[in-house]
Each structure stands twice: as C-alpha cells, then as structure tokens.
Amino acid sequence: MKNGFRQSMAWLHTWSGLVVGWVLFAVFVTGTASYYRSDISLWMRPELRQEAAFSPEDLARAAEFGVAHLQKHAGNARTWFITLPSADNPVLDLFWRTKPGTPPSQAALDPRTGEVSGLRETKGGDFLYRFHFELHMPPIWGRWIVGICAMIMLVALVSGIVIHRRIFADFFTFRRDKSAQRGWLDAHNVTGVLGLPFHLMITYTGVVTLALMYMPWGVTTAYKGDNQAFFAESGQITAPRPPAGRPGTLAPIGPMVREAIATVPEPLERLSILNPKDAAATVVAVFEEPHGLSHEHPQVAFDGVTGAVVEVRQGGLKPAAKTFTTMVGLHEAHFAGPALRVLFFLCGLMGCAMVATGLVLWSVSRMPKAGEPAFFGLRLVQALNVGTVVGLPAAVAVYLLANRLLPVGIADRSGWEIRAFFGAWIIMALAALLRPHRRAWTEGAIAVAALFVAAATADALTIGEARFLGFDTALLVLAALFAYAARKVSTYAPPQRERRSRQDSPALAAASRQPAQAFRTQKVLNEA
Amino acid sequence: MTPIVLLLTIGLSYVGLAALCLGMNRHHSAIFEARPDPRRALLLRSAGWIAIGLSFASAVHFEGWAFGPVQWIGGLTAAALLVVGILSYRPGLILPTAALVLPVALAAAISI
Amino acid sequence: MNAVSSRRAEWTTRLAVAGRVVLAAGGGYGLAALSTALLSLVLPLSRAEAVTSATLLSFALMVGAAVYVFAARSLGRAAISMAVLAGILGGTLWLVMKMIQTGSPA
Numbered sequence: 001m002k003n004g005f006r007q008s009m010a011w012l013h014t015w016s017g018l019v020v021g022w023v024l025f026a027v028f029v030t031g032t033a034s035y036y037r038s039d040i041s042l043w044m045r046p047e048l049r050q051e052a053a054f055s056p057e058d059l060a061r062a063a064e065f066g067v068a069h070l071q072k073h074a075g076n077a078r079t080w081f082i083t084l085p086s087a088d089n090p091v092l093d094l095f096w097r098t099k100p101g102t103p104p105s106q107a108a109l110d111p112r113t114g115e116v117s118g119l120r121e122t123k124g125g126d127f128l129y130r131f132h133f134e135l136h137m138p139p140i141w142g143r144w145i146v147g148i149c150a151m152i153m154l155v156a157l158v159s160g161i162v163i164h165r166r167i168f169a170d171f172f173t174f175r176r177d178k179s180a181q182r183g184w185l186d187a188h189n190v191t192g193v194l195g196l197p198f199h200l201m202i203t204y205t206g207v208v209t210l211a212l213m214y215m216p217w218g219v220t221t222a223y224k225g226d227n228q229a230f231f232a233e234s235g236q237i238t239a240p241r242p243p244a245g246r247p248g249t250l251a252p253i254g255p256m257v258r259e260a261i262a263t264v265p266e267p268l269e270r271l272s273i274l275n276p277k278d279a280a281a282t283v284v285a286v287f288e289e290p291h292g293l294s295h296e297h298p299q300v301a302f303d304g305v306t307g308a309v310v311e312v313r314q315g316g317l318k319p320a321a322k323t324f325t326t327m328v329g330l331h332e333a334h335f336a337g338p339a340l341r342v343l344f345f346l347c348g349l350m351g352c353a354m355v356a357t358g359l360v361l362w363s364v365s366r367m368p369k370a371g372e373p374a375f376f377g378l379r380l381v382q383a384l385n386v387g388t389v390v391g392l393p394a395a396v397a398v399y400l401l402a403n404r405l406l407p408v409g410i411a412d413r414s415g416w417e418i419r420a421f422f423g424a425w426i427i428m429a430l431a432a433l434l435r436p437h438r439r440a441w442t443e444g445a446i447a448v449a450a451l452f453v454a455a456a457t458a459d460a461l462t463i464g465e466a467r468f469l470g471f472d473t474a475l476l477v478l479a480a481l482f483a484y485a486a487r488k489v490s491t492y493a494p495p496q497r498e499r500r501s502r503q504d505s506p507a508l509a510a511a512s513r514q515p516a517q518a519f520r521t522q523k524v525l526n527e528a
Numbered sequence: 529m530t531p532i533v534l535l536l537t538i539g540l541s542y543v544g545l546a547a548l549c550l551g552m553n554r555h556h557s558a559i560f561e562a563r564p565d566p567r568r569a570l571l572l573r574s575a576g577w578i579a580i581g582l583s584f585a586s587a588v589h590f591e592g593w594a595f596g597p598v599q600w601i602g603g604l605t606a607a608a609l610l611v612v613g614i615l616s617y618r619p620g621l622i623l624p625t626a627a628l629v630l631p632v633a634l635a636a637a638i639s640i
Numbered sequence: 641m642n643a644v645s646s647r648r649a650e651w652t653t654r655l656a657v658a659g660r661v662v663l664a665a666g667g668g669y670g671l672a673a674l675s676t677a678l679l680s681l682v683l684p685l686s687r688a689e690a691v692t693s694a695t696l697l698s699f700a701l702m703v704g705a706a707v708y709v710f711a712a713r714s715l716g717r718a719a720i721s722m723a724v725l726a727g728i729l730g731g732t733l734w735l736v737m738k739m740i741q742t743g744s745p746a
Contacts, residue, residue, distance in 0.1 A: 005711050008710050008711055009707075009710070009711065011710070012707070012710045151699065151702065151703070151706075154699070154703045155664075155703055155706050155707060158703055158707055159707065159710075169552070169554075171549075171608075172545075172549040172552070172555060172608075172611060172612050172615055173554070174612050174615070174616040175616075176616055190612055194605055194608045194609055194612065195605060197601045197605070198601070198602075198605060204699065204700075207699050208696060208699070211695045211696065211698075211699070212695065214699075215672065215673065215676050215695050215698045215699070217673045217674075217676045217677040217680075218676045218677060218679070218680030218690070218691040218692075218694045218695050218698075219680075219691055220677065221677040221678075221680055221681055221733070221737065222680040222681055222687050222690065222691050223687070223691070230688060230691060233687065233688040234688035234689070234691075234692055235688075292594060293594050293595065293598065318686065318688070318689050319689070320685065320688075320689040320690075320692035320693040320696070321688065321689065321692050323692070323693075323696060324692050324696060327696070330598070335595075337530050337531075338531075339530055339531040339534050340530060340534065340598075340599055340602060343534070343599075343602035343603065343605070343606055344602065346605070346606060346609070347602065347605055350605070350609070
C-alpha cells in the first residue's frame with residue numbers, strides 16, 4: 001500500500017467490493033423488486049379484485065371489524081396495526097405484536113363483512129421488501145449486516161471513482177469485441193458510472209433510513225438515549241404516551257376514524273393502537289404521504305379511552321428533519337408515478353448489474369492460464385457468483401411459482417412459499433458447486449429463464465386474468481434476458497485477434513494499446 | 529403530464545449525449561471513419577452540453593425544484609444507457625435516432 | 641531473498657492490511673460516533689435539528705475516515721492521526737458534557 005493513492009484505492013475497491021458483493025447483490029435484487037412491492041402483493045393475492053372507493057363510513061366500519069377481531073384474538077398484544085382497505089387493495093390487514101423480538105401475528109379480513117377473507121395466505125411483496133434490509137434474519141442481525149455492507153459499498157463507490165482515471169473518456173465505451181476481461185471491465189464501468197448518481201443516492205439514503213440504529217450516539221448524549229422523544233421533538237411522530245399500568249377500555253374506533261378523515265385531506269392508510277387494554281391507550285391514525293419527495297405521513301393521535309384528539313402532526317418539519325425525511329423518501333420512491341418508477345427500477349437493475357459484473361470481473365481477471373489448475377479461492381468465488389447471480393433470481397421465480405402451485409388451504413402456506421424460495425436458492429448454489437464453471441452459468445441461466453416462464457404459465461393456467469398480463473409479460477421479459485445471457489455464455493469464444501472492421505480506425509487502435517490505468521494497477525497489485 | 533415531461537427530458541438528454549459522444553475522437557471515428565476536425569468537435573460538444581442543459585432546465589421548469597432534478601437524473605441515466613447500447617451494438621444508428629428523437633422531444637415540449 | 645524472510649515479509653504485509661481493516665472499521669466508526677455525540681450537543685440549532693444534522697453527516701465522515709486509512713502512507717501514521725483526532729473529539733465531548741452537568745443540576 002506504499003504504492004501511491006490510486007493503487008491503494010484499487011486494492012480497496014477490489015477487496016471491499018468482493019467481500020460484500022454477494023450480500024449486496026441480494027439486497028439490490030430484492031430492493032429493486034420492492035419498487036413493485038404492492039404489484040407483487042396484488043399478483044400473489046389474486047382473489048383480491050379492485051373495488052369501488054371506500055367512503056369514510058366504510059372505513060370506519062372496517063376499522064370496527066378490525067378492532068373486534070383483535071379484541072377477540074389479540075387481547076394481550078401491546079400493539080395492534082390495522083391497514084385500512086383502498087380501492088386497489090380492498091382488504092383489511094391486521095398485525096399485532098405481543099412481545100418485542102417475536103414475529104408479529106397477522107390476519108386478513110373482508111372489509112365489508114369483517115369475516116376472515118378467503119385470500120391465499122402469503123407474505124407477498126413484503127417478504128422481498130423485508131429481505132432487502134433484514135435478509136430474513138432476526139431484525140437486529142439482518143439490519144446490522146446490511147448496514148455494514150452498505151457502508152462498505154460506499155467505500156467501494158468512492159474508491160471506484162478514484163481509480164477510474166478515464167471516467168469521462170470511457171463514459172460511453174463498452175468494448176464487446178476485445179478480451180473477456182476488457183468486456184467485463186467496461187460493463188462494470190458503464191453500469192457503475194452511468195448509474196453513479198443513483199448508486200450513491202440509494203446507498204447513502206439506505207444507511208440513513210436506519211441511521212439511529214447504526215449511529216445512536218447523538219440521541220445518547222442529547223436525549224439520554226430516548227429515541228421516541230427525539231422522533232417526537234423532530235416532528236416525525238406524535239408524542240409517545242407511556243402506558244399507565246391500569247386497565248382501561250378502548251372507546252369505539254369508528255368516530256375516531258371519521259374525525260381523523262375530516263382533519264387531514266390525504267387518504268387514511270392505517271391505524272396503530274398502542275397498549276389497547278391500558279388506561280393510557282393511544283390510537284394513531286396514519287395517512288398517506290402528501291405529494292412530494294419527503295417521506296412524512298400526516299398523523300392524528302387520539303386518547304384511546306376518551307376518543308379525544310391529543311395531537312395532529314402535519315408538515316412543518318425543520319430543515320434538518322426535512323432533509324432526513326427527503327432522503328428516506330428518495331430511497332423508497334413512494335412519490336414515483338408509473339413512468340418515473342420504471343426509471344428507478346432500471347437504475348436498480350443497473351445496480352444489480354454493477355455488483356454482478358464486479359464479482360465476475362474479480363474471477364475473470366484471476367483466471368489461471370491454460371493447463372494450470374484453478375486455486376481454491378477462485379473456485380469458491382466462482383461458485384458463490386453463480387450461486388448468487390443466478391441462484392437468487394431463481395429463488396424469486398420459485399417464490400412466485402409456489403404462490404400459484406401450493407394448495408390454497410394448507411397450513412402455514414406463506415411459510416412454505418418462503419421455504420420454496422430458500423430451497424431453490426440452495427439447490428442452485430449446490431448445483432453451481434458441482435458443475436464445471438462455464439456449464440454452471442449456462443445451465444443456471446437457462447433454469448432461471450425456465451422458472452420465470454413457468455411462473456407466468458402457472459398464472460395463466462390457474463388464474464388467467466387480463467389484469468395480470470402486464471406482470472406476466474414482465475416475468476417473460478426477465479426470462480428472455482436470462483435465456484439471452486445463457487446463449488451468450490454458451491456461444492462465447494474468446495477473441496483470438498481484433499476484428500478487421502475495427503482495425504482500420506487509428507483512434508481505436510491507439511485506444512486498444514492503452515489499457516485502463518485502474519486495471520493495470522490492479523494487476524500490479526495482484527502480482528505484488 | 530409527468531410521462532411527457534420525462535419523454536422530453538430523455539429526448540433532449542439523448543440528443544445531447546449523442547452529440548457529446550460524437551464529439552469524442554474514438555466514437556466519431558468509429559462512425560465516420562475519421563476523427564472530427566477541431567471545429568466540428570467543438571460544435572458537437574457545445575451542442576451536446578446545450579441540449580443537456582435544456583433538458584435540465586425543462587425538467588425543473590415543468591416539475592419544479594423538488595421533482596425536476598430527480599426526474600432529470602432518471603431521464604439522463606436512461607438516455608445514457610440508450611446511447612451506450614446503440615453505440616456498442618448498432619453504432620450506425622446513433623445519428624439517425626438522434627435526428628428522429630429531436631422532433632419528438634420538441635413535439636412533447638409543445639404538447640405540455 | 642531467501643524463502644524464510646520472504647514469507648515473513650508476506651506475513652508483515654498481511655498483518656498491516658488486517659490492521660488497516662480494523663482501523664478503518666473500528667476507528668472510522670469511533671470517530672463518526674464521537675463527532676455525532678459532540679455535534680449533537682454543540683451545533684447552534686435546536687436539539688432535534690442538531691442530532692439529525694450530526695447523524696446525517698456521520699456516515700460521510702466514516703467513509704472519509706475509512707478511505708483515509710487505506711490511503712495513508714503507513715499504518716502507524718494512519719493510526720496516529722486517527723488517535724489524535726479521536727482524542728480531540730473525545731476530550732471536547734467530555735468537557736462539553738461536564739459543562740452541561742454542572743450548568744443544569746437536573
């Protein structure tokens with residue numbers, strides 16, 4: 001590392017990128033899918049169909065149904081969450097938490113009758129969304145791992161910018177007709193550089209969404225560690241009301257819903273009922289975000305026992321708090337309409353591609369010469385690459401496929417969907433270990449393509465409704481992409497010499513004699 | 529309105545980035561079999577920056593200072609991806625597509 | 641160079657790299673944490689705004705520190721600069737907290 005700034009940054013970029021690459025790829029894929037979280041959830045609950053809009057009266061009645069169900073089934077829970085129905089998502093979703101650390105229980109009711117709905121049990125898009133930042137681990141573990149990987153990704157981005165000496169000269173350059181290494185480096189550079197504003201934004205704002213968990217020390221010194229007090233004082237939540245410790249009776253929820261709707265113009269999204277059996281019970285009505293980049297939900301808090309309004313939170317954030325909520329808003333992109341959402345999705349895919357090409361580049365540039373055996377580290381990285389880059393998409397496809405194929409009534413259905421997801425991933429990763437490297441890529445990509453086709457076909461055969469045509473088409477497009485990749489890998493032959501059509505161009509010939517500096521330093525370091 | 533503004537942003541960015549890339553020796557000679565002479569390069573580059581500047585200005589004008597820059601970056605990224613894709617798979621199409629996109633973008637601007 | 645000494649050199653390099661990794665992660669986080677704690681108390685903003693600004697800033701600081709540790713000429717030099725910075729931040733934080741304690745006997 002005494003070789004100068006750029007060399008040490010090249011080293012840092014290579015190794016920081018490698019150690020977190022596989023986790024980052026999973027985070028990027030599931031995060032990118034989460035831009036369509038509600039569409040995935042709708043697809044996975046095909047029994048739900050769009051309904052007429054819900055009037056305030058309908059919502060009040062639905063909330064009453066929800067509370068009645070929770071009183072009966074979740075009497076000793078500390079918190080109840082009721083997601084109210086909307087025309088696009090006409091279901092009453094209930095969650096409750098009994099103890100911190102235990103997974104929440106849930107139920108879905110028909111908002112018009114209060115009966116348990118006949119929907120298939122599934123976690124839908126929420127599974128991918130939570131996987132994006134918790135990796136299906138206990139939240140504390142998952143969030144710390146993802147956060148650490150995100151910080152290392154920031155380091156990799158900064159060092160990547162430093163080592164890319166020809167960032168402007170190579171801005172548009174993607175040489176497919178040179179060596180494999182050249183092509184992968186160009187692909188890594190193009191996806192990294194063109195998507196750079198997005199990559200920097202999404203990584204930094206991603207860390208910021210869980211900032212207080214990762215960096216609680218400001219709250220420690222200024223608020224003696226009281227997170228709730230900080231959030232309330234910065235205007236992001238209504239003031240917390242600690243339980244009184246005496247039993248109390250929850251007032252009827254209907255009038256509170258009506259009053260909340262009359263107070264705030266945005267649509268009512270959900271209700272949180274804290275300490276529902278306590279004398280200091282609190283009902284918080286949370287509304288959709290008003291049009292804007294910032295992630296701030298208007299909220300109205302009620303005294304749960306008297307039913308009186310305690311607090312109304314609507315706008316009025318100070319600059320730093322506004323910066324924080326805008327960063328969170330940019331990360332989640334709730335504000336994006338269909339057109340802009342496509343662009344966010346595209347940028348997310350570029351992030352996936354940047355991570356994947358970086359991982360492949362590591363192994364390609366360490367490929368042994370003909371006749372030499374591959375060293376263990378290379379074999380490991382190669383297998384992990386295949387296992388992640390085709391394994392995870394296969395798992396997503398199987399998750400969707402399981403949703404259509406598992407019988408609707410079976411016990412723990414959503415659990416089986418998730419087991420199918422991980423089962424597929426494990427099988428793909430093991431297959432990658434057992435097969436020769438190139439074959440593993442081809443067969444893996446073909447398997448992914450086949451699985452996406454299968455998911456779309458299963459939908460057409462079991463549900464077959466026109467409203468899912470767009471979603472199924474997207475699955476087929478993904479399948480086509482993987483099929484194309486499989487074809488590319490299987491027909492690829494390393495170029496023996498440069499193509500003649502290019503050689504008559506002096507500038508090109510000059511450019512080809514001049515390998516990118518970053519790459520050269522990387523080589524130097526590897527050999528050192 | 530957003531989709532049309534995005535169309536305008538992507539169109540102007542595409543024209544701008546295409547001009548910028550044609551103003552570079554390597555890409556110019558890949559398409560025209562010769563380096564651009566200095567005047568031509570300067571012209572292409574300034575036209576490129578002007579088009580990109582216009583795409584930013586129009587995004588901010590129609591969408592405001594909050595959404596404008598966000599949509600502009602999204603559109604610019606998409607346009608850059610298009611330029612790179614076309615440049616490496618069908619380099620001959622860069623000029624015709626840019627010529628085609630310009631009137632579409634202008635029509636979008638008028639229709640807003 | 642004989643085999644033994646070259647192997648020793650290799651191990652020294654590896655240890656130095658491991659040292660940088662530890663310093664970048666631990667030292668970077670430590671510096672960011674100290675600066676967040678301190679700025680939350682001293683920034684001339686309302687309490688909530690100061691905490692928010694300090695926390696938002698901390699991650700950029702940590703990235704900067706990590707990059708610096710890997711860019712520095714030697715591990716020792718990086719460790720000394722990080723320790724000096726941490727000492728200044730920690731000392732100031734201690735003083736500020738002392739003043740708050742004596743200032744408000746709550």
